[in-house]
Each structure stands twice: as structure tokens, then as C-alpha cells.
Amino acid sequence: ETGVTQSPTHLIKTRGQQVTLRCSSQSGHNTVSWYQQALGQGPQFIFQYYREEENGRGNFPPRFSGLQFPNYSSELNVNALELDDSALYLCASSLSGDNEQFFGPGTRLTVL
């Protein structure tokens, strides 16, 4: 059973650019949640995808968007990058109806 994987590991972008981060859920899991963890902070919920639809969203602007694919993998897209978007982006997968979320290793995004 493979765990949650994320790519890339690290990414450097400049302000105004767009970025796509990827997540493969743990085998058998159908729900993917994305979190942003700024330095020295706890993770903050961005949104969740279930059955290829957004199923809950935190306090993030529309330039944060996502997708879930039929194989339950997911993408997080961020447009018009700002310096404050620099953070560790974590993906977590779970099985609907279950209460455990398992996290991937994260993607470290640096915006210059």
C-alpha cells in the first residue's frame, strides 16, 4: 500500500506567476484535502475534493483552485502568486466516512 505522494518537492517561482502542485492519494482513499503551512504555523485548510468536486473550502481567495481526477489524484493551482504564498503545501487523503487524514511530505513553495 503506497502512501500519499506529492510533487514536486521544492519549487521556486516569482511573484505573479502561476503554479500547479500535484498529489496522489493513498491507495483506496477517495477524498483529498489541501493545507497551507506557513513557517512557524500550523497547517490551514484550503479546500477538499471528493468525487471530483470541491467539497468544502477554507478562507482562501479564488486564485487558489483545484482539481480531482477519476483516480482520486489531485492538483492545487495558484494563480498570480504573491510573496505570502511561500509555504509548505500539504495534501492529505482519506476515505469518505472515515476520520483519519494521512498527509504527504509536502511541496515547499518559495515565491520571490
Next chain:
Amino acid sequence: GEDVEQSLFLSVREGDSSVINCTYTDSSSTYLYWYKQEPGAGLQLLTYIFSNMDMKQDQRLTVLLNKKDKHLSLRIADTQTGDSAIYFCAEILYGGSQGNLIFGKGTKLSVKP
């Protein structure tokens, strides 16, 4: 609104017990979690407790829940240097059909040999 608070630092000696404390605000929370994060890594689920329980034990870990005071604690027995990490308390918030986690800022545990 929802808020989870933790003390930021804890330092213990190897072999001692560590107790990490957390308070939460959402009275409708049904599950409360402890995650561990090592430097440069993602979050590892350590344990969780359902809100109708007072205590849960899992090997060296003991979780205590005081629902009246909305206080959660994680006790690590016989703390080892490998336990040095940041520990996050989280509550689950249900919106839609699935829940999302609300995290505290984390407690950095330093274990001195």
C-alpha cells in the same frame, strides 16, 4: 470561530514523561487528533480520540480529554531523542459531507540526552 491553542515549546530530559497540552473551542468537535512533524517532513498521525471518551492509550502515548474544559493532552512516556519534533493538536470541523482539520500552531518538543 474555531481556534486551537497550544504552548509553543517544551523541553524534557530523555527518559522523562512529556505532556503536551491543547485547548480547543468548537464544542461540536467529535474527533481530536495529535500529529507529529519532524523537520522538513509532512505530518504523521499519532493518535486521535472520539469526544465521548476521556482517555485513550496507545503504547507510550496517552491522550486525555476534558470535554467540559475543552482541554486535550498528549503524554509521551519514556521520552526518547527521536521524539523531538513539533506536535500539532487538531480538531475536526464538519462542513459538507467531509471534515477538515483545524490545527494549533504546534508545540516544539526538545528532548535532551
